[in-house]
Amino acid sequence: MKKINKKEVLQIAIKKQQELTENYTQRVSDMKADTFSRNASASQTEDRHSNKLDVLQALEKELDFAQNELNYLSQLDITEENANVSPGAIVVTDTLTFFIGISTDKIEMSGTTVVGISTKAPIYANMKDLQKNDSFTFNEKTYQILDLY
The missing domain is CATH 1.20.58 (Methane Monooxygenase Hydroxylase; Chain G, domain 1)
Structure with a gap:
């Protein structure tokens, strides 16, 4: 990918x-x-x-x-690769791709929809500090982190 x-x-x-x-x-x-x-x-x-x-x-x-x-x-400093879910990270899951920064409208990038979320968003609390291959649950749905950078 x-x-x-x-x-x-x-x-x-x-x-x-x-x-x-x-x-x-x-x-x-x-x-x-x-x-x-x-x-x-x-x-x-x-x-x-x-x-x-x-x-x-x-x-x-x-x-x-x-x-x-x-x-x-x-x-926001995005120069470093993120090893865990934190501000500036791109979090690719099995269903959605997130950008950790602020809540934004969906962003279309090369056929992928990126959802901007704030560190104040409830879903962020469930994924904060997780790493690649970890999973988290939000609103009764489980997400698998496939990539993180």
């Missing part, structure tokens, strides 16, 4: 995270403009303004989280 290029996976994950961060930045900017516009009609109530502030605060939290995840990915 051909190994997936970790550097390419990381670059794609960073690009996806940058796009997400840019999307949240734009949404926060738009919401600020809408929330604090001086052109509010007399019919607008204090409740509407309060609701907009709540949405703005939620978007700002999501933006902050996305930026922190992007910073984490940018600092």
Whole structure:
């Protein structure tokens, strides 16, 4: 089985995270403009303004989280081969291939789907520190680690 290029996976994950961060930045900017516009009609109530502030605060939290995840990915060291499941590892199992970094949309690489997972993900707790040929169970499914690097 051909190994997936970790550097390419990381670059794609960073690009996806940058796009997400840019999307949240734009949404926060738009919401600020809408929330604090001086052109509010007399019919607008204090409740509407309060609701907009709540949405703005939620978007700002999501933006902050996305930026922190992007910073984490940018600092992730993938230069070493991983002997055990840890951040930066590619974990090839009998059913799925994982990239240990942050939770991401699926990444397609040379016909293989790579699932990005965070070290905070429940499945990570079940595979943390395992090695090639070990197995782990998550949601009543057992995974065999076929390769790890």
